[in-house]
Amino acid sequence: MGVMRLGYAHVRVTDMAEAKDHYANTLGLYETLSEGNKTYYKAWDEWDHHSVVLEEGGVGLVKYGWKVQYSSDIDEIEKKAKAFGVTVERMSKGDNPEIGDGIRFTTPSDHVFEVYHEATLIGTEVGTHNPDAFPRHLVGVGVPALDHSLITAEDPGLMDRFLTAVFGFYATERVQTTLDSDADIIATWMTNSTQIHQLAVLAGPQGKLHHFAFRLGEWSEVGRAADLFSMDDVPIDVGPTRHGITRGQTVYFFDPSGNRNEVFAGGYLAYPDRPMHVWTPEALGKGVFYHSRELNDAFTSVLT
Amino acid sequence: MPTVTIHPTGEVIYLDPEETVLSGLYKAGYAYTVGCRRGGCAICKVDCRSGEFSYNHPVADTVITDAERTDGTCLTCRAVPETDITIELRGENVRLVNRFLHMINDKARQRAEAHAAVTATSGTTHKEQ
Numbered sequence: 001m002g003v004m005r006l007g008y009a010h011v012r013v014t015d016m017a018e019a020k021d022h023y024a025n026t027l028g029l030y031e032t033l034s035e036g037n038k039t040y041y042k043a044w045d046e047w048d049h050h051s052v053v054l055e056e057g058g059v060g061l062v063k064y065g066w067k068v069q070y071s072s073d074i075d076e077i078e079k080k081a082k083a084f085g086v087t088v089e090r091m092s093k094g095d096n097p098e099i100g101d102g103i104r105f106t107t108p109s110d111h112v113f114e115v116y117h118e119a120t121l122i123g124t125e126v127g128t129h130n131p132d133a134f135p136r137h138l139v140g141v142g143v144p145a146l147d148h149s150l151i152t153a154e155d156p157g158l159m160d161r162f163l164t165a166v167f168g169f170y171a172t173e174r175v176q177t178t179l180d181s182d183a184d185i186i187a188t189w190m191t192n193s194t195q196i197h198q199l200a201v202l203a204g205p206q207g208k209l210h211h212f213a214f215r216l217g218e219w220s221e222v223g224r225a226a227d228l229f230s231m232d233d234v235p236i237d238v239g240p241t242r243h244g245i246t247r248g249q250t251v252y253f254f255d256p257s258g259n260r261n262e263v264f265a266g267g268y269l270a271y272p273d274r275p276m277h278v279w280t281p282e283a284l285g286k287g288v289f290y291h292s293r294e295l296n297d298a299f300t301s302v303l304t
Numbered sequence: 305m306p307t308v309t310i311h312p313t314g315e316v317i318y319l320d321p322e323e324t325v326l327s328g329l330y331k332a333g334y335a336y337t338v339g340c341r342r343g344g345c346a347i348c349k350v351d352c353r354s355g356e357f358s359y360n361h362p363v364a365d366t367v368i369t370d371a372e373r374t375d376g377t378c379l380t381c382r383a384v385p386e387t388d389i390t391i392e393l394r395g396e397n398v399r400l401v402n403r404f405l406h407m408i409n410d411k412a413r414q415r416a417e418a419h420a421a422v423t424a425t426s427g428t429t430h431k432e433q
Contacts, residue, residue, distance in 0.1 A: 258344015
């Protein structure tokens with residue numbers, strides 16, 4: 001199977017106390033470890049030790065962790081990354097607390113990826129034996145899980161080829177300059193499962209974070225999340241609205257350091273044999289924000 | 305009770321104590337290009353031509369470089385004026401998008417100025433009145 005999911009997003013925050021209030025009390029993540037200048041969180045329906053790491057000092061992305069199904073997948077991905085021309089280093093169990101051996105490399109987009117197979121199992125908040133549907137005392141939005149991320153790169157087409165070759169991802173949707181076969185790829189939404197996207201790449205500066213997203217079940221939960229953002233004075237970037245691309249329902253908002261977060265619900269099921277959706281520039285506004293049908297200037301310029 | 309003057313058009317906006325430049329301008333009915341509003345994206349930078357301000361939160365070095373900390377660069381979403389300041393936007397002008405809010409701000413400024421004048425004349429402090 002190779003990569004199963006985006007295991008963790010590790011980001012910088014300027015003020016840990018404010019960040020903790022946002023991720024724990026507004027979003028409802030569970031703190032699993034606080035060590036030095038880092039705090040580790042998991043969401044209620046996640047079982048591994050952490051899915052979000054906050055590091056005090058600065059803003060923006062430190063790295064992503066990708067969890068693979070078999071330990072042999074690490075070797076396979078290492079080979080493929082090297083074949084693509086990327087320098088790969090080994091990381092050891094404990095380099096990241098509660099995460100096993102793995103590899104680390106910098107992508108052609110200048111983002112740091114780690115690939116690992118083992119993480120300390122904590123279990124979901126409802127357990128596995130006759131589990132209830134959700135925990136009774138969720139805090140704030142009560143997001144169940146980390147979902148996906150969008151990053152920027154000078155050449156999204158190169159990242160599309162890289163993720164295809166190294167992770168076995170496929171594109172579910174793309175924004176292209178034209179429908180021609182030699183068109184430039186402006187953005188690509190990629191996955192290797194039925195999840196509509198695990199990582200999307202948008203044309204922009206190298207190494208930047210556009211957002212990382214948490215999963216929600218449906219429209220009404222997205223609306224409720226937006227209500228909570230107003231209660232907690234969280235700046236809402238856009239939404240609640242729908243994306244034409246992925247058909248997901250969304251609110252974009254900012255954490256107290258200015259990193260963009262999203263809550264994302266819905267999206268259709270992806271399959272490798274499903275014909276890819278292609279969007280061209282004249283419909284880009286509708287593709288990104290299905291209701292306003294206008295791309296606000298923040299969407300492409302506000303990055304951390 | 306500082307004011308923000310916008311160069312070169314001369315608008316004067318009254319800020320509440322501890323209020324950021326960005327928050328004050330938006331509350332007074334003005335708009336300009338802003339992003340995350342939390343100090344992370346660097347989109348809302350302007351130039352501070354006179355006066356003093358300080359940041360009410362730590363600001364990342366990737367957002368405000370060492371050079372920008374002394375060259376008058378002002379990250380408006382985190383900048384709180386310590387004195388009256390004059391700012392100049394970069395490549396755009398503020399847009400008055402809500403005249404009602406502007407009117408409210410103008411009246412607040414006039415009241416504050418009148419109050420300050422009375423206090424100065426009578427030599428009493430705000431608390432004593």
